[in-house]
Amino acid sequence: MEINTIRKEFRKFQKLQFYDDLESNSFSLLPFNFKRLNSGRQLIISMVGDYLIVPKGTVENLLKKNIDNIDEDLYYDLLSNHIVSDSKDVKSLELLANRYRAKKTNAFNFAQLHIFVITLRCEHTCQYCQVSRVSQNKEKFDFSHLNLYKGINLMLASPEKNITMEFQGGEALLAFDLIKDAISYTKDKARLVNKKINYVICTNLAPINDEILEYCKLEKILVSCSLDGHEELHNENRKRPGRNSYSLVEKGLNLSFDIVGRENVSALMTTTTLSLEHPIKIIDEYRKFGFNSVFLRPISPYGFATKNKNSNYQTIEFIKFYSKGLDYILELNRKGEYFKETYTAILLKKILTAFSENYVDLMSPSGLINSVIVYDYDGKIFLSDEARMLAQMKDFTFQIGTVNDSWKKLLNNPIIEKIGDAGVNDYMAGCSTCAYNIYCGADPVLHHATQGDMYGFRPDSSFCQRNMSVLDIIFEKIDTEPDALDIFKSWVNNE
């Protein structure tokens, strides 16, 4: 009763004098960073990701504690966005610590995504594929039942209660019987340890049929397919005998929509040199199939992909492609069509909400171990899909063991400790002073692959260049296009 009385009093406003006094009080800075926008205004970002676009000279005024040059409304914005504090009480930092913890939630998790490369066999010979292609007939490139069950046992012995089990290839559906065995085994075991498993099959849709889809419907399996764009582009990127990849995707997508429902089907594209000229055609292709989003995704610079001329382009070329695509998507939204770009939406969730997004590339501490584990067809265990691709080039740096090992042994691998250092951007050269670091990641695997150093050299890093450019584009739009923020908010709220 007494506590309730106190709480009620907490809710009361203070007398007016209390707020007048606040203005004359001195303030102190809280951790923030800034950068200059093209308009001359300054973008200020707090350590928990709250942002403000402020007049030129604001940062300088804050450092000089020149409160007379700061507008009253701006001062209260700075207070409420945790850029400055008017309290000397250390307890006022409690909220900031909780906000920071919310932003870094992933650091407290273990992998929720467990990828099983069920087979390396594939009937496509996509020019950008990161793994070497193996003909359909080599059964030795499938997971053995013994290794598969050992991998599943490891997955079920990991701490997370909600787990996504994703089947990849090669072409995963070439080993459909093995997938059925895996799911049957997992279902029985998961029940005993009280875990909820969500299933995903990644496929090029070529082998899909009614039987497979009926099974997916029964087991509530999500279908994730590859769709690179319009027919000419898709067939050029994704070669197969008969040059009919697109028509198989078209047929497979429509069949999937009919049987498992649109909400259980997603598509992913990969940008090649051939794609760079066609952002609008690619987006229109996704619209044609009724999707309300597209992930304009650059190629991963790993494995087999690095050897192909159509897989090698400069980051700046990708940014032009992305920028043109985003402009087009914003125009669609202005005309009343809800359509979003997925990478932008991931960043916007970090920018516009108190939370983060479980996207491996954009996590600090790194999402390796915290987010994803990959079991390769031969029983090897890797820290990410990209790490597995590297292994195709005989670089096993990020292999932590095999399905024969225990978690204790796997997690004692020295590479885990190295990633602990190289996977935190707050204290890395080039990142620690970057205004965007709370939205960004570290990606030690990419830097190891492209620069031979897990820490990486930011001025020459394609990862850094891409993320800085994309974030620059987002904030320039918020600064100069009056309706952009409302559209971006609708993407975050899915409305």
Add this chain to the structure above:
Amino acid sequence: MLVTLQKSIYSIEAIRNTVYWFSKNFEILISEQSDVFELSCVEFSEKNKKEFIQSLNDFSLREQINIETKDVKNLVVSKAFYPDLVKFKDIGEFDDPINILKRNGN
């Protein structure tokens, strides 16, 4: 080209951060005299020098922010990751940010 920077105005941290970002395209040598840092770069044009100084001024501001806020940042991060280890208030103490309890004589 030689750029001379007063030590009383520019910190070595701000200079190093600036040089880091320019080192993709330029080889910049830093040397130290009693009151100044000297930066030499053969490839620098006047335009490059201007861009370098603009960037240096921003990194100087960032360094000032860092000096003023790094203790708070460390405290907040420590509290976020070790909430039970770093106590902002004694166990049992009621959180009272606007001194209600004190004013009520508790």
